Amino acid sequence: MIPRIEYYRFGTLNEALRFLRNNPDSKIIAGGTDLIIQLRSKKVEARKILDISRVSELRYVREESEYVKIGALTTIEELKNSGVIKVYAQPLWRAVNNFAVWQVRNTATIGGNICNASPAADTVPPLIVLEAKLKLQNIERVREVKVEEFFKGPGETIIEKDEILTEVVIPKKDSSWRYSFIKLGKRHSHILSIVSVAAGLKIDDNKIEDIIIALGSVAPTPVRAKSVEEYLRKRQATSKLIEEASGEVVKDIKPISDVRASAEYRIEMSKVLVRRALNECLKAYSHGIKSG
Amino acid sequence: MSSITFLETQKDEYSILEEWLKAREFIYVGSEVKRIDALEKVLGKAKYVEDFLVDGLAYARIVKSNIPHGVLVSVKPGRAVEHPDYIALVTSSDIPGMNQVGYYIPDQPALAEKKVRFHGEPIALIVASRPRSTEELRELVEVEIKPLEAVFDPLEALKDEVLVHEEHGSNIVLKTRVRKGDALKALQESDYVIENTYRTGYQEHAYLETEGALAIPIDGGMTIILPGQYPHLAQSIISRVLGVPQSKIRVIQPVIGGGFGGKDDMMPIVGAQAAIAAYKVRRPVLLTYTREDSFTSHCKRDPAYIRYRSGASKDGKLTVVDVDIVFDAGAYANRGPFTLWRATVHSTGPYEVPNVDARGILVYTNKVYQGSFRGFGNPQIQFAAERQMDELAEKIGLDPLEFRLKNILRPGSRTSTDQLLEDSVGVGEALARVAEKCNWFEKRKNYGKIVDGKAKGIGLACAWHGISTSRGVPDWCNAYINVAKDGSVTVFTGIVEIGQGTHTGLAQIAAEALGIPLEKINLVGGLTDAPDTGATHGSRGLSLGGTAILIAATKIKKRVQRVASRILECSPEEVELRNGWVYNRSRPEKRITWEEAVKRCYAEGEDMAATGYFYMPKGRFDEDKGRGFAYIVFSYMVVAVEVEVDVETGLTKIIRVWPAICAGRIINPKLAITQIHGAIIQGIGYTLMEEVKLEDGRILNPNFTDYLIPTIADLPEIEEPIFVEDYFRFGPFGAKGLAEMALIPIPAAITNAIKHAVGVKPSEIPYTSEKLFKELSKRWQG
Numbered sequence A: 001m002i003p004r005i006e007y008y009r010f011g012t013l014n015e016a017l018r019f020l021r022n023n024p025d026s027k028i029i030a031g032g033t034d035l036i037i038q039l040r041s042k043k044v045e046a047r048k049i050l051d052i053s054r055v056s057e058l059r060y061v062r063e064e065s066e067y068v069k070i071g072a073l074t075t076i077e078e079l080k081n082s083g084v085i086k087v088y089a090q091p092l093w094r095a096v097n098n099f100a101v102w103q104v105r106n107t108a109t110i111g112g113n114i115c116n117a118s119p120a121a122d123t124v125p126p127l128i129v130l131e132a133k134l135k136l137q138n139i140e141r142v143r144e145v146k147v148e149e150f151f152k153g154p155g156e157t158i159i160e161k162d163e164i165l166t167e168v169v170i171p172k173k174d175s176s177w178r179y180s181f182i183k184l185g186k187r188h189s190h191i192l193s194i195v196s197v198a199a200g201l202k203i204d205d206n207k208i209e210d211i212i213i214a215l216g217s218v219a220p221t222p223v224r225a226k227s228v229e230e231y232l233r234k235r236q237a238t239s240k241l242i243e244e245a246s247g248e249v250v251k252d253i254k255p256i257s258d259v260r261a262s263a264e265y266r267i268e269m270s271k272v273l274v275r276r277a278l279n280e281c282l283k284a285y286s287h288g289i290k291s292g
Numbered sequence B: 001m002s003s004i005t006f007l008e009t010q011k012d013e014y015s016i017l018e019e020w021l022k023a024r025e026f027i028y029v030g031s032e033v034k035r036i037d038a039l040e041k042v043l044g045k046a047k048y049v050e051d052f053l054v055d056g057l058a059y060a061r062i063v064k065s066n067i068p069h070g071v072l073v074s075v076k077p078g079r080a081v082e083h084p085d086y087i088a089l090v091t092s093s094d095i096p097g098m099n100q101v102g103y104y105i106p107d108q109p110a111l112a113e114k115k116v117r118f119h120g121e122p123i124a125l126i127v128a129s130r131p132r133s134t135e136e137l138r139e140l141v142e143v144e145i146k147p148l149e150a151v152f153d154p155l156e157a158l159k160d161e162v163l164v165h166e167e168h169g170s171n172i173v174l175k176t177r178v179r180k181g182d183a184l185k186a187l188q189e190s191d192y193v194i195e196n197t198y199r200t201g202y203q204e205h206a207y208l209e210t211e212g213a214l215a216i217p218i219d220g221g222m223t224i225i226l227p228g229q230y231p232h233l234a235q236s237i238i239s240r241v242l243g244v245p246q247s248k249i250r251v252i253q254p255v256i257g258g259g260f261g262g263k264d265d266m267m268p269i270v271g272a273q274a275a276i277a278a279y280k281v282r283r284p285v286l287l288t289y290t291r292e293d294s295f296t297s298h299c300k301r302d303p304a305y306i307r308y309r310s311g312a313s314k315d316g317k318l319t320v321v322d323v324d325i326v327f328d329a330g331a332y333a334n335r336g337p338f339t340l341w342r343a344t345v346h347s348t349g350p351y352e353v354p355n356v357d358a359r360g361i362l363v364y365t366n367k368v369y370q371g372s373f374r375g376f377g378n379p380q381i382q383f384a385a386e387r388q389m390d391e392l393a394e395k396i397g398l399d400p401l402e403f404r405l406k407n408i409l410r411p412g413s414r415t416s417t418d419q420l421l422e423d424s425v426g427v428g429e430a431l432a433r434v435a436e437k438c439n440w441f442e443k444r445k446n447y448g449k450i451v452d453g454k455a456k457g458i459g460l461a462c463a464w465h466g467i468s469t470s471r472g473v474p475d476w477c478n479a480y481i482n483v484a485k486d487g488s489v490t491v492f493t494g495i496v497e498i499g500q501g502t503h504t505g506l507a508q509i510a511a512e513a514l515g516i517p518l519e520k521i522n523l524v525g526g527l528t529d530a531p532d533t534g535a536t537h538g539s540r541g542l543s544l545g546g547t548a549i550l551i552a553a554t555k556i557k558k559r560v561q562r563v564a565s566r567i568l569e570c571s572p573e574e575v576e577l578r579n580g581w582v583y584n585r586s587r588p589e590k591r592i593t594w595e596e597a598v599k600r601c602y603a604e605g606e607d608m609a610a611t612g613y614f615y616m617p618k619g620r621f622d623e624d625k626g627r628g629f630a631y632i633v634f635s636y637m638v639v640a641v642e643v644e645v646d647v648e649t650g651l652t653k654i655i656r657v658w659p660a661i662c663a664g665r666i667i668n669p670k671l672a673i674t675q676i677h678g679a680i681i682q683g684i685g686y687t688l689m690e691e692v693k694l695e696d697g698r699i700l701n702p703n704f705t706d707y708l709i710p711t712i713a714d715l716p717e718i719e720e721p722i723f724v725e726d727y728f729r730f731g732p733f734g735a736k737g738l739a740e741m742a743l744i745p746i747p748a749a750i751t752n753a754i755k756h757a758v759g760v761k762p763s764e765i766p767y768t769s770e771k772l773f774k775e776l777s778k779r780w781q782g
Ligand SMILES: Cc1cc2nc3c(=O)[nH]c(=O)nc-3n(C[C@H](O)[C@H](O)[C@H](O)COP(=O)(O)OP(=O)(O)OC[C@H]3O[C@@H](n4cnc5c(N)ncnc54)[C@H](O)[C@@H]3O)c2cc1C
Pocket: A027, A028, A029, A030, A031, A032, A033, A034, A035, A036, A072, A073, A076, A098, A099, A100, A101, A104, A107, A108, A109, A110, A111, A112, A113, A114, A115, A116, A120, A121, A122, A123, A159, A163, A164, A165, A166, A190, A191, A192
């Protein structure tokens, strides 16, 4: 049961920000696909709701010369149908293609997926790998933070009470990067991840020049697999090396046991998925598939 | 050994059925007519229980126990009374009749009284003038419960240290036993004996529509609209609870959003709860369960613990089955006595076994109670029996198919209870045909190897399933047919349309028997205005419901033949009814229309209404000896399943399923196929992912985020079913039951295929990816 709450809706960002400044005790709702459930189960309590779903100025995917910019209210379905995302944000595109069901994708927003700060949020590991930044705005100013610095714990972020996430900024990277995203659930679709892995590799002449790996659902926040990255950086890519490196991921993760999976299973699956994700990137090289 | 008693009073009915069994040409039977309820459902015009709006309607929700076992000290509305929408808090003290909704054993209250026995047990009802306020109000209700120590594990409960029902004196509800030959001796003397323990979990019905009932007080009685599976059972339970004669209780069936057995058990209870509330507030009350209420408070498939020993001789003949079955009843006995009995009888699988000792125990625990669910106790035991067959085959060094073919039941075989099967046993043929169609031997040879981290496997399983009630438990059916003066026909049946399409099949049967177009039939079903036809469960709706309609229609047909014979100048037997014409068989040009014939019947003193009562012949089961008549007939199912296992993650993909069914005459192949598909999907969920997670009796995943049922992406290719039409003499045109069948062998078939793929020995379902992964890691380390 959702307790009685006051409900406010504005059509412009400015009005919404002004309201937030004056009502710091209110909770933002975008698509509501997380928040409504949390209100019902009393995981979140709110007396005031600020509905930003009609702030249409925050709903876009824009390609600029050096960036791809995504308005925070862009729905998952819109990302799925975006050619720009498919070309410039490949792991994100893979993630939104294996995300919930059509009805949910039509309402769920990328901003909501990020701000909800679930360790299992599927768009986050890809955004980390793409080195995306988040624009946080209040009535006076805008600040930018790296995606991986945004999270503090399950449901907790560094966002201030008067701020709205307005935009996700993805830098266009050089075309020698290859990406992958893999999600493991307990059935074949429509499922929250037990483990998800996004990976990006930059290889030159079979040498790993640069690498970023991020995982979801295996720690209180989405995490970088820095140990794996370090193990591989500047080394020749062989399948044996990748196999070894994947084992390093245990140093980067801190999974828990819950109704979905045990911690042990998550650890084992992290190794498997990291290896698979890296091998997919390598395969993309050998097949000459470009990502941008 | 197990002779069947025939009734003198039913001689005419037997001969009607026998006559039709000989028929070879049909217009409607065996054809894929369009479902009669399709259009209204597609157009959104079908009315479900929540679509009935009545003046002055009040809304109710259950108030539940949040403690698994305790003394109920008090229930008070608290601050709820201050709310403007508050109407009443209804507790057990408001019940005018008996606070008793137990099915077979009177152990279950409509609303908890003195004690609570599981987390989620309904204690009271909150009634409000607006639906959304019910949620708010129920949280304000003050419930005081003094916790008692609780028992959750059935094996623990057997020790009787904590009693769920003190008055019963033990947690053992009852025991069952089937015995034949000398199992002990056979265990000692068999060439091969193996023993394994199997476990199965709860399964949630997960129907789209949760429970709901609308009770409307009407002069000295009550009309209740509820999506149940047996209106007359709801009528008798509600009558008991209200202390009002059954004739004053009218139950009407709306369109239902899925049942699978769960609504058979639940709707008399939920209907009684709604009726109690309506009685107290003296206005119509709509009680609905939220999805979470449905998860926490409605019955589920019985968890089972099975210790299975079986033996065979060197030449591959089964010698003995010796099995202990523990069914976890949860807090109330409900259908447990019957699911357990069914499991006990079916414990051998559909095989000839000379020595059998099967012992069942039903145990109370402080958890949500068990109940009817597609397969009714049988999927659990067929999982054990058919896994065991593969293990035994391996031990002997035989191919699992060949081992089964050597032992499969055939006409003339004797069952686990020593009942002689004279006819209608098509399972041997089904098994051979499935094996051929799926290319069994080739796949057994080629699969079972890891290629690129994946391994394919193929597995087989059979199942048998007794139709109608067991032993001497009475089973009957009835129907009432009325032909109006214009020749249009109304058929009243107690059988409920629960989405399975049975009403279409029943209309086909009526149209066939009367030789008139299907459009002339108005099928009115599932309400107490119709004669008591028994429940729509146990795969009996089309079979028994159809038998009654066939009998009633044939009585009318005979009257039409009698009158028409005078006009058509022939004997009544020579009068043919077909396509809306009534004609002389040897001179077809001598004919009148059906409408004309009906008009003449009205004019010449023929009764144009008839009932079709039929009492299923029964035999005797000797409870002391554990032998005798178990079921009048069995349906059979065979499936082969091909899987692909991701050996690094344990995720299993079902690639393809080959089904074969022996359900006698297939009245409508399309309906049959949809039932087979639905049952396979439900079986896949049961086997691989559906898992109720409990902590101290509390369900941790009462939602579809974490209680997983299969999605379209989890579904395999399902091959065209093989129909082996092994006619049943008391079914309409030889039809037996079908709707449960395809689920029953699925758990064993899938796990046998997984074993073939990667060599593990699954002994527990759900066999989740994590469990399989753990098994695989153990093997590789060991
Ligand atoms: C059936 C179902 C399936 C799902 N499947 C998946 C899945 O496969 N993968 C997955 O990752 N998730 C899944 N989800 C979760 C959910 O749909 C996503 O997290 C979604 O992206 C949330 O977006 P929303 O707009 O609905 O957020 P809301 O529920 O509106 O908000 C979520 C949180 O973010 C805050 N918030 C929202 N927008 C902003 C903003 N612009 N600035 C500041 N704070 C903001 C809200 O205050 C709230 O705390 C599923 C949910 C359901 C119900």
